[in-house]
Amino acid sequence: MSTATRTSRSRRVAAAVAVPDDETLAAMAKALAHPARVKILRVLDARTTCVTGDVVTEVGLAQSTISEHLRILREAGLIQGEIEGPRTRYCVSSAGLASLKAGIAAL
C-alpha cells in the first residue's frame, strides 16, 4: 500500500489500480521475462513515445523480432500502440504498468 490509504466504502478517488490475480500477474511477468522487452520498456519510457523503427535501432534486433516483442508487450497491456499514418507509435500504458506494480508490490 502506498498511494491509496483510502480503501473501503469511500468515493473512488483516483484510478483504482486493478490488482491482478495469479494468472494475470504471471502473464504480465512473462511479458517482462526477456531482457529485450525490459529494454524496450525503458526505451519507450525514456523517449515517452516512439515508432517501431526507433525501437529497432535502439535495441538492435531484427525488425520482425522487435515487432514480435512489441506485440507481446501490447497483448500484456504494458504498452499501447496507435497507428499513425504509415508507422505505429508506441508508448507505455500507465494503467497496465500500474497494475503490474500493484501486483508485484502486493506479494
Place this chain on the structure above:
Amino acid sequence: MSTATRTSRSRRVAAAVAVPDDETLAAMAKALAHPARVKILRVLDARTTCVTGDVVTEVGLAQSTISEHLRILREAGLIQGEIEGPRTRYCVSSAGLASLKAGIAAL
C-alpha cells in the same frame, strides 16, 4: 519505497535494496512468469514457512513438478530453503523480493 525513507549518504540502515539490471530483472520476472510459481509465493507468504510437501498439497501438482518450481524460484533468489532433517523448509527471501519490487517500481 516503503520501509526505507533513508537513502543517500546516511549510514546503511537496513538492507540497501539492489536495483537489478535488465538481465537480472528479466530473470526474476521469468521466475514469476508462471501461475503456479505465483501461487507458491503466496502460499509461502501466507504460512510464513512450509516444507515442500505442504506446497505440493496446496498447489496440487506432482511432487517433482513442485520441486522444479521451487528450484526456479530459489535460483532466482525469490525464496530460500533450508534443509531441516528429512525435509526442506522454504520461505520467501525478503531481500530477493525487495529487489524485484524495486526493479519493477523503477520502470
Place this chain on the structure above:
DNA sequence: ATCGGTTATCGTCGATTGACGATGGAGGAA
C-alpha cells in the same frame, strides 16, 4: 497508378519450458 518506406504477419528452426513418473539418497523410527 506506381513507388518507396514502414510494419505486421507467416513459416521455419533450434532451444527452452513444463509436466510427469521413476529413481536414488538422506534422515528418522523400529
Place this chain on the structure above:
DNA sequence: TTCCTCCATCGTCAATCGACGATAACCGAT
C-alpha cells in the same frame, strides 16, 4: 540394520519461445 518418509534429480515428451528472413499490407508522395 532395515524400513519408511521426504525430497531432489533424471529422462522423456509435447508444447512454447525466440530469432530470423520473406512476404504482404498499408500509407504518403511522386
